[in-house]
Amino acid sequence: MNDMAQLIEPLIPALRRYARALLRDRVAADDLVQDGLERAIGRWYQRRADGNARSWLFAIVHNLALNRTRQSSRRGPHLPLEAAEGVSCGTPTQEEGLKHRDLVRALQTLPEEQRSVVLLVSVEELSYAEVAEVLKVPIGTVMSRLSRGRERLRLAMEGATVAEAAGAPHLRRVK
Known part of the structure; x- marks a missing residue:
């Protein structure tokens, strides 16, 4: 434990400078460094004993910064709570409530493998690679299940029948 502190502590100022250069936001950079240090300490046993602790820590901070950048690009701009004065979330309209109910019902009708993906x-914001690792399937399988699941949800939300949403062929009666 003492060895870890002696290796990490002198690197903190450099990690902070690097994080600030990456994020251009002092508070976010400090949060990033804290998260990086927390991850490094929690996974210290994974570090190669003959490896360079400095490059390992910088890699952790760099990867966390990339993840945050990707995450923020998906979520859109961040609005601090202080800047949100006067903004009201309000209660959802009746139509929004019905759409939410329909979406939950449509999700429940998906096959388990599509629903999981x-x-x-979409909800947990895992990458395709992370989902593949969690479900122990190839990334291509994740992408095809996601595509089919989203299409079925779209059809269900547009009011398609269960057979159409399931991809059943259109049959017509011949007299």
Whole structure:
């Protein structure tokens, strides 16, 4: 434990400078460094004993910064709570409530493998690679299940019948 502190502590100022250069936001950079240090300490046993602790720590901070950048690009701009004065979330309209109910019902009708992928990617915001690792399937399988699941949800939300949403062929009666 003492060895870890002696290796990490002198690197903190450099990590902070690097994080500030990456994020251009002092508070976010400090949060990033804290998260990086927390990850490094929690996974210290994974560090190669003959490896360079400095490059390992910088790699952790760099990867966390990339993840945050990707995450913020998906989520849109961040609005601090202080800047949100006067903004009201309000109660959802009746129509929004009905859409939410319909979406939950449509999700429940998806096959388990599609529902899992849709939820992990869309709700939990895992990357395709992370979902593949969680579900122990190839990335291509994740992408095809996600595509099919989203299409079924779209059809269900547009009011398609269960057979259409399931991809059943259109049959017509011949007299």
